[in-house]
Amino acid sequence: MGYDVTYHPITREEINEWYFEPLRDDTVIDRLAEKYGFLAENYRYYMQLVQKHIAKESEDASFEQAHGFMIAVAQGLMRRYDYFRDSLMTNLLVEDDRFYKYVQSFAKFVPDKYQKMRFANGIEGHWCGGVYIPPEAVKVLIYDTENDPFVKNAMLKNFDGQEELDRFLNLLHYAEENQFGILEATEVVVPFTGEYFSDAGNCELGFMERATTDPFLTTPLNIILKNIAVNEDDDFEYENVPFDQDDDVIHSPEELAEMRAKNKRQTQCLSFLCGIGCLAWFGLGCFFAHQICFEQKIRKEGIVLEASIEQRYVKNEYHFLEYKFSKDNQEYKKKTRLSKSVWNQLEGEKTVSIRVLPDSPKKNRVEISNIDLTGLFFLTSLSFLIGLFLLVVSIFTFLGYNFRKRNGVHYLLKPRQIVEDRIAELAEKEKNKNRNNE
Secondary structure (H helix, E strand, C coil), rough: CCEEEEEEEHHHHHHHHHHHHHHCCCCCCHHHHHHHHHHHHHHHHHHHHHHHHHHHCCCCCCCHHHHHHHHHHHCCCCCCCEECCCCHHHHHHHCCHHHHHHHCCCHCCCCCHCCCCCCCCCCCCCCEEEECCCCHHHHHHHHHHCCCCCHHHHHHHHHCCHHHHHHHHHHHHHHHHHCCCCEEEEEEEEEEECCCEEEECCCCCCCCCCCCCCCCCCCCCCCCCCCCCCCCCCCCCCCHHHCCCCEEEEHHHHHEEEEEEEEHHHHHHHHHHHHHHHHHHHHHHHCCCCCHHHHHHHHHHHHEEEEEEEEEEEEECEEEEEEEEEEEEEEEEEEECCCCHHHHHCCCEEEEEEEEEEEEEEEEEEEECCCHHEEEEHHHHHHHHHHHHHHHHHHHHHHHEEEECCCCCEEEEECCCCCCHHHHHHHHHHHHHHHHHH
16 A cells, blocks of 8 residues: 655754643643634644644654654644655665765754654654655755755656656645755645645634645645544545544635625524524413403402302312302303312312402413412523523624534624634734733
8 A cells, every 4th residue: 555645844943832732731732723823722632642642653663653643743734745645755765774864863852751752764654754854955855956966766666657756846835945855754734626625624723725836836725634543554434434524624715705695594593593583482471460450350359159069070180170150140151170189189079269350250260279489480581581691693694693603613604604714713803902911
């Protein structure tokens, strides 16, 4: 099986700044977030992935397997990286010792606490960091590739032709102009159905701008950003990986416009449903309020009469009582549902005491079936509160506001806004806040 290789422009100082310092001191992340314009909590989440990756490595794992791969992922969050298929600089070192002059071992510049680890000085397998070409060696490698027949032929063979070699030289020239080194790694991104996806959380901070005018930069715009645990099985079936297409894809401008339009339709539909729910809960609250008013009035103004019991029965596990009474030479009948305890009290009785409103005899109830006003007040308040909440949600969603969740973080989206817009906005606010504090 071949390797999916990425080459990353990065300096030795940045390796320590972006990777080892955040592992040592969490406050470094805030400084990095301000400098590079991303959200600090997202980077902290990424560093948790780093810790999990390190914890999974066996004791005999090399520095490149445990850390080199994750260093490449970290730098991919900050700067460009170029993708090649099965074009390892490591292979050149294996084939000829003369290529060692272009690389530098991690052991020469990583913190002292890691010096006891085994340094492979190259790719050992999938999901692994490879050689590091320091800034001072980049210029030498460019010159030798362009002028030394031996080096050029070896590079042509390694990169499978002039076109791919030209792409790599373009990256080297970019590194030379900016005084960067080049870090090699495998499986930072891998092809998947015409797109690319990250195999260990790379581009988890994909809210950063990845677009470029450089024609040789092969980092695709549509990168699937799903976090996938590092898999040590070479036969891992990528087609079985579950992806959340809505939340974890960086889209083209046209797709973003369509997503905003879709979000608007969804929020308007949600607004309608919340409006219906609001009316239903307000209606229920009004019913309970009416019950309270009736009970208070009948307790204050009602008179007690005797009614004859016509029928007492149970239907569908509900207990019913039918009775009739006379008031002002007119006969009234009523069927009412009672609680089981009240219904049982009337067993064997021929009459029942009822409380009647004098000016409206049809409004009456069984005397002993007092209603719990405390419970009714609670239900009324609860119904109106829920109705009020749904009213607020309905108004805000109708105006276009919405909530979305990304990596455990909830974002309040403004009208026609999507998660990518919101994260970028929050990042800009964070930068301005830090700038004002200074």
